[in-house]
Amino acid sequence: MRLHHLLPHQLRQAIADGLPLLVPTGCVEYHGPHLPSGVDTMIVEELLVRVARRVRCVVAPPLWYGPASYAVEGPELGSVDVSTEQFGRHAKDVLAAFWDAGWRWIIVGIHHQGMEGPESLALRSAAVQVAFERSAAVRGPAWWGKAPLEAGDNVFERIQVWPSVLPAAAGKIEMADHAGYYETSLIMAAYPGLADLGQLDRNTPWYTDTSTSKARKATAAAGEQMWAAMVEAWQTRLARLS
Numbered sequence: 001m002r003l004h005h006l007l008p009h010q011l012r013q014a015i016a017d018g019l020p021l022l023v024p025t026g027c028v029e030y031h032g033p034h035l036p037s038g039v040d041t042m043i044v045e046e047l048l049v050r051v052a053r054r055v056r057c058v059v060a061p062p063l064w065y066g067p068a069s070y071a072v073e074g075p076e077l078g079s080v081d082v083s084t085e086q087f088g089r090h091a092k093d094v095l096a097a098f099w100d101a102g103w104r105w106i107i108v109g110i111h112h113q114g115m116e117g118p119e120s121l122a123l124r125s126a127a128v129q130v131a132f133e134r135s136a137a138v139r140g141p142a143w144w145g146k147a148p149l150e151a152g153d154n155v156f157e158r159i160q161v162w163p164s165v166l167p168a169a170a171g172k173i174e175m176a177d178h179a180g181y182y183e184t185s186l187i188m189a190a191y192p193g194l195a196d197l198g199q200l201d202r203n204t205p206w207y208t209d210t211s212t213s214k215a216r217k218a219t220a221a222a223g224e225q226m227w228a229a230m231v232e233a234w235q236t237r238l239a240r241l242s
Contacts, residue, residue, distance in 0.1 A: 003059065017056070019104075020103075020104075021057070023108045026043075029072060034197055034215060035194070036187075041064055041111075046227075047111075051235060055235050068082075084122050105160075177210070
């Protein structure tokens with residue numbers, strides 16, 4: 001189910017049923033001459049949509065335009081960088097609205113720069129701030145110090161940030177890269193026609209052709225195998241939520 005497709009009564013039912021809300025996030029960044037600039041966000045959104053075909057959950061619209069930096073290329077080739085702090089404030093407002101709506105589990109998916117990059121740090125910080133601020137507002141001062149949390153109270157885990165490639169899938173796919181074999185294969189499988197390997201003949205950036213990752217060798221078949229491993233890992237982890 002897609003959040004922005006739900007009618008009000010369907011939204012209320014999904015929340016009442018305790019379905020997880022999956023939130024794709026990402027940036028707009030140059031990914032070589034052969035891939036679109038939305039790769040990072042597109043991969044997370046596609047992953048969560050595929051997960052939703054196998055797990056009862058709801059997929060929110062993506063949080064686009066996360067901090068990308070101009071480390072790869074500048075805005076003239078499509079990269080869009082934003083302030084990490086401002087992105088974090090925006091993400092916090094969105095996550096707070098989801099919390100206030102009553103979602104029991106809010107799982108934020110991230111692909112860009114891994115779990116230690118600016119985008120992930122902004123999202124994780126926003127998640128913690130929402131958890132503490134909302135808890136204090138609703139439960140009052142000393143809400144944690146007065147008594148232990150009741151069994152099943154998931155206040156500290158209610159918003160989580162997960163990488164697109166969970167540890168369970170890491171050993172089943174090619175090494176992560178930037179616009180190399182891994183990302184190119186994923187895009188070829190999920191978005192036929194959006195990857196043009198012929199463009200590499202004109203300009204081959206070093207990061208698309210390294211000793212461990214060669215974009216030219218990417219295939220849709222390899223991408224589907226990677227997608228399967230990523231989806232399975234997410235499905236398994238979601239099943240552990242209580």
